[in-house]
Every structure is written in C-alpha cells, then in structure tokens.
Amino acid sequence: MSSLSDSPETGPPLAVKVDDLSITYRTTFERKPTLRQALVRFGRGQRAVRTVEALRNVSFDIPIGTSLGIIGSNGAGKSTLMRAIAGILPPTSGSVEVWGKASTLLALGVGFNKNLSGRENIILGGLASGLSRREVEERADDVAEWTELGDFIDMPMRTYSSGMSARVGFSVAVHMKPDILMIDEALSTGDAKFREKANAKMAELRESARAMFLVSHGLGSIKEMCNEVIWLNKGELMMRGEPDAVVEEYMAFVKVKRSATTTEDI
Amino acid sequence: MTAPTRAAETDFEPVYHHYGPHRTGLPPLVPYFRQLWLRREFAAEMSRATMRSANTGTVFGQLWLVLNPLLLAGVYYLLVTIIRRQHDPTIFTHLTLGLFAFTMVTTAVSSGSTSVTSSGKLLINTAFPRLLIPLSAVRTAFFRFLPTIPVYLFFHVLFLRHSWSWTMLLSVYFLATMILFAMGLAAFVAALQVYFRDTSSFLPFVMRLWLYLSPVLWLPETIFNSDFPRWMLTLIQVNPMYSMLGGYSDAVQGLEVPAPYMWVSAAAWAVGAAVAGFLFFISREREFAVRLT
Numbered sequence: 262m263s264s265l266s267d268s269p270e271t272g273p274p275l276a277v278k279v280d281d282l283s284i285t286y287r288t289t290f291e292r293k294p295t296l297r298q299a300l301v302r303f304g305r306g307q308r309a310v311r312t313v314e315a316l317r318n319v320s321f322d323i324p325i326g327t328s329l330g331i332i333g334s335n336g337a338g339k340s341t342l343m344r345a346i347a348g349i350l351p352p353t354s355g356s357v358e359v360w361g362k363a364s365t366l367l368a369l370g371v372g373f374n375k376n377l378s379g380r381e382n383i384i385l386g387g388l389a390s391g392l393s394r395r396e397v398e399e400r401a402d403d404v405a406e407w408t409e410l411g412d413f414i415d416m417p418m419r420t421y422s423s424g425m426s427a428r429v430g431f432s433v434a435v436h437m438k439p440d441i442l443m444i445d446e447a448l449s450t451g452d453a454k455f456r457e458k459a460n461a462k463m464a465e466l467r468e469s470a471r472a473m474f475l476v477s478h479g480l481g482s483i484k485e486m487c488n489e490v491i492w493l494n495k496g497e498l499m500m501r502g503e504p505d506a507v508v509e510e511y512m513a514f515v516k517v518k519r520s521a522t523t524t525e526d527i
Numbered sequence: 528m529t530a531p532t533r534a535a536e537t538d539f540e541p542v543y544h545h546y547g548p549h550r551t552g553l554p555p556l557v558p559y560f561r562q563l564w565l566r567r568e569f570a571a572e573m574s575r576a577t578m579r580s581a582n583t584g585t586v587f588g589q590l591w592l593v594l595n596p597l598l599l600a601g602v603y604y605l606l607v608t609i610i611r612r613q614h615d616p617t618i619f620t621h622l623t624l625g626l627f628a629f630t631m632v633t634t635a636v637s638s639g640s641t642s643v644t645s646s647g648k649l650l651i652n653t654a655f656p657r658l659l660i661p662l663s664a665v666r667t668a669f670f671r672f673l674p675t676i677p678v679y680l681f682f683h684v685l686f687l688r689h690s691w692s693w694t695m696l697l698s699v700y701f702l703a704t705m706i707l708f709a710m711g712l713a714a715f716v717a718a719l720q721v722y723f724r725d726t727s728s729f730l731p732f733v734m735r736l737w738l739y740l741s742p743v744l745w746l747p748e749t750i751f752n753s754d755f756p757r758w759m760l761t762l763i764q765v766n767p768m769y770s771m772l773g774g775y776s777d778a779v780q781g782l783e784v785p786a787p788y789m790w791v792s793a794a795a796w797a798v799g800a801a802v803a804g805f806l807f808f809i810s811r812e813r814e815f816a817v818r819l820t
Contacts, residue, residue: 286813286814286817287814288814288817288818289818293724294722294723294724295723295724295725296723296725296726296729297725299723313817344651344816345546347652347653347654348544348546348654349651349652349653349654349816350813350816350817351546351547351548351549351554351813352546352547352548353548354548355547355548356545356546356547356548357544357545357546357547358543358544358545358546359543359544359545359546360542360543360544361542362542363544363654374576374577374580374645374646374649376580377576377579377580381576381579384572384576385569385572385573385576385649386649386653388566388568388569388572389566389569389649389653389655389659390653390654390655391562391565391566391655393568394568394572417580440542
C-alpha cells in the first residue's frame with residue numbers, strides 16, 4: 262500500500278480498477294409493494310420478487326486521465342456499473358477499487374426533498390457526499406450562482422421545472438470537486454444555453470478530474486468527449502477500446518440483431 | 528462501506544475506496560459507524576431543514592408543537608375523568624408527563640418509517656450510511672419534544688407544588704433509553720417500509736394499542752391492585768415502555784429512585800432494540816438503491 266495509485270505491473274497510475282465484478286440483486290416488479298399485495302399473492306402461492314443479474318464478471322481498469330464512455334442498450338448494466346463505482350451498490354462478488362472521490366451525478370442526484378429550497382438541497386447533497394460543513398458552505402454560493410436560477414434558488418424545489426432541477430443537480434456534481442466525474446444521460450434536460458455551459462464546464466473538469474465516466478445513448482457525444490469506450494450488453498463486457506472502433510462494432514451488433522428479428526418476423 | 532486509507536503522496540491526495548462483497552449481508556461495521564459519525568452533520572442538517580419546511584421556526588409553528596400534545600392530553604384526561612368519574616389533577620400531571628414522552632417515541636417511529644422511502648433520489652445517487660436517515664427523524668422528534676418540557680414543569684408547579692427532589696434528574700437516564708429505543712424502532716420500520724409501503728398506515732393502530740398498554744393513562748399501582756387477569760398484567764410488564772416510561776415517571780413524580788429492575792430492563796430494551804433495529808436496517812440497506820427506483 263506504499264504507492265496506492267500505482268498498479269503493480271503496468272506503468273500508469275489507476276483511477277478505477279474493477280475486478281471480476283458481478284452484481285446481482287433481488288427486486289420486485291411492483292411499483293409500490295404492499296403487505297396487502299404480498300399476503301394476497303402469498304395466498305395464491307406466487308411471489309413478486311425477481312433476481313436481476315445486472316453485471317456479470319466485468320473487469321477493467323481505468324488509468325488517470327481517461328474519459329470513458331459507456332454504451333449499451335437499455336438494461337445493459339450501465340447505471341449499475343456507475344453505482345458500483347460510486348459505492349452505492351456494493352458488489353455481489355469481485356471488487357471495485359477507486360482512487361478518489363466520485364461525484365454524485367447518476368440520475369441527477371439532488372432535489373430529493375421537494376419541500377426544501379434548491380439551496381438547502383445543495384447543502385444536504387454536499388453533506389451527504391461527505392464534505393464538511395465548512396466546505397459545503399464555501400461552495401454553496403458558487404453552486405447557486407452557477408445555476409443562474411436567480412430567486413428560484415431559495416424557493417421550494419417543487420416549484421421547479423425539470424430543467425431547473427437538472428441544473429441544480431449538475432451544478433452540485435461539478436462543484437463538489439470530484440476526483441472522478443460521473444455523468445449519466447445528464448445533459449438531455451436543460452435548454453441549449455445551459456447545455457453549452459455544461460459542456461464547457463465538463464471540458465474544464467476533464468482537465469482537473471482524475472477520470473470521467475459518461476453514460477449516453479448519444480453516440481456522437483461519446484465519440485466527441487471520450488478517449489475510450491466500453492460496451493456492455495446484458496451485464497457482460499463486450500468490448501473495450503477506441504471510441505470509433507467500439508461504436509462501430511456496437512452499431513453493427515445492434516443492426517445485425519434487428520435484421521435477424523425482422524427476418525424472423527417475416 | 529468505504530475504508531479510507533493513507534493517501535498517496537500526490538497532489539491529488541486521493542481517497543482510496545475499496546468496495547467488496549459484504550460478508551453475511553453486512554458491510555464492515557467499524558468503518559460503517561465511523562462514516563456515520565463523520566457525516567452526523569448531514570443528519571442534523573436534514574432534521575433542521577425538515578423542521579424549517581414544517582414552519583417549526585415560526586411563532587405559530589412553535590406554538591403548535593406545544594398545543595398539539597396539550598390538546599391530546601386534554602382529550603385523554605377528559606376520557607379518563609369520565610371513566611373514573613372523578614377529577615384528579617395528579618392524574619393529569621401524570622398523563623401529560625407520560626404522553627409527552629410517549630408522543631416523542633411515536634413521532635420518531637412514524638416519521639422514521641417514511642424517512643427512507645421519501646428520500647429516494649438522494650439514496651439512489653449518493654453513497655453514505657443510510658442509517659443517518661431514520662436517525663435524523665429521531666432527532667427531529669426529540670427537538671419537537673423539547674418545548675413540551677417547560678409545559679410539563681408548569682403543571683408540575685401548579686399541581687405538585689411540593690414535590691421536588693433530586694431524583695427528578697434521574698429521569699434523564701430513562702429519557703435516554705426511550706430515545707435509543709426509538710432509534711432502533713425507527714430504523715426497523717424504515718427498512719420495513721421499503722418492502723411494504725403500507726407499513727406506515729398500520730403503525731398508528733399499533734401505536735395506539737401500545738399507548739393503552741403503557742403506564743400513561745393509568746398508574747401502575749391501580750392496575751396491580753385490581754383484579755386484572757394475570758396474562759394481561761404480564762403483557763403490561765413485558766411492554767418495553769413499562770420500565771422506560773415507568774422509571775421516567777417514578778423519577779419525576781414518585782420522587783424515589785426507581786427500582787433496580789426498572790433500570791436494567793429499560794437499558795436492556797433500549798440496547799436490544801437499537802442493536803436489532805440497526806443490524807436489520809444495515810443488512811437491508813444495499814437493496815434500498817434498487818428498490819426505490
């Protein structure tokens with residue numbers, strides 16, 4: 262443990278190392294599981310619980326300075342992988358090692374309490390992610406300023422539009438000085454002006470952060486912003502490499518599947 | 528959870544995290560509770576913000592905190608007076624003392640029950656010890672209980688003027704056991720609520736039943752000198768509140784040092800509830816992030 266961020270064999274120091282990671286969890290397919298429903302179902306001898314194998318034996322390591330794009334169809338395990346790296350979802354087997362503090366931007370993290378103002382949510386989000394009270398207070402004003410919400414920042418978040426809460430979420434994530442920036446379809450909300458501002462901020466952070474993860478279905482922005490891409494399919498790591506090559510393979514794979522099903526249909 | 532180790536000698540000073548599978552469904556407990564302690568400010572701020580949004584800071588908000596239990600005490604006193612057919616101010620002071628403390632526990636448990644399910648987004652997106660959320664609800668309940676202390680003392684001065692003793696200070700111990708008990712229970716129901724979203728709707732009935740079984744509306748002496756069936760007396764004594772609340776009111780109003788078994792059994796219930804509730808919560812908390820989407 263003398264030199265933490267040096268991997269033993271290879272040269273470049275790592276930001277993230279994922280080793281044989283599998284994540285399985287049990288969840289219910291009901292939107293609001295209730296005891297009443299459970300008893301009714303128990304009487305019929307059914308259960309509403311299903312097991313999800315979100316990730317299966319995924320291994321990769323990310324050297325410092327990488328902007329990693331993660332692509333794959335819905336349910337491929339992209340968000341699960343991000344949560345595992347953020348420490349939100351501990352592995353079922355395997356391990357995740359992270360050198361640095363991960364940001365909290367997965368599905369736009371703040372604004373959890375709609376009755377509190379944007380500013381209060383910013384402070385709570387910062388405290389939850391482990392900053393000290395002093396650090397949070399130092400940054401809260403910057404964050405609030407950056408959102409350009411004006412007076413809205415001190416109003417309850419239930420009065421916000423979805424684009425406005427997205428601004429707050431993004432602003433918190435980028436201002437809490439993350440070592441590892443994680444962005445999950447973040448920029449789909451927000452107007453053109455904000456998107457431009459967010460892109461500029463991300464480019465700036467790419468310089469200062471140790472690594473960046475970008476989950477997106479927009480293959481164009483992946484190609485543009487990332488220097489490496491991994492492709493997940495049904496929880497398995499299909500390919501890792503240069504953005505252009507991986508995106509091409511992925512497109513080919515999706516097309517092949519589509520044509521196969523269409524021929525079947527005929 | 529995370530186990531920060533010594534940072535490498537770089538200008539990043541990175542925090543090292545290692546996430547591995549949990550043994551026996553529990554994360555390593557020592558780092559878990561260390562993280563919990565480090566982020567206690569979050570629980571405090573969440574509780575403060577909740578109270579702010581409920582207008583607790585305003586004059587009428589504060590007044591309501593006092594008025595609400597007072598009205599409740601009035602209603603129950605009316606009930607007790609009708610049943611006993613006699614008016615007795617001592618009963619009233621006993622009732623207010625017990626009811627205020629009992630309300631603190633029930634408020635903690637009922638707001639704790641929805642605390643995890645209602646903080647969905649934060650839970651899905653940020654890694655932190657989830658136990659902070661129900662504990663924050665208990666803190667809120669405690670701060671809502673505080674303004675009722677002067678109200679009680681007012682009645683104490685009014686109706687039990689000559690009953691002052693140093694034993695009243697011992698009540699702090701029993702109050703502490705009730706808080707610890709409430710923490711354990713709040714954690715338990717908060718985790719249960721994730722699986723059964725109707726838990727919080729059953730709770731008021733359970734709490735009401737629990738109140739009637741606890742020495743709030745009646746005095747232990749009168750119950751044990753009556754011809755109650757034996758099983759019912761046993762049930763009453765097994766009730767955790769019997770020793771916690773009984774010791775509390777013995778210390779404040781009985782002006783005597785509560786019997787030793789009260790001390791022991793109150794502590795045992797409190798520690799037992801906290802250990803069981805916390806461990807249940809922590810063992811389930813991995814699933815919260817996937818169950819709350």
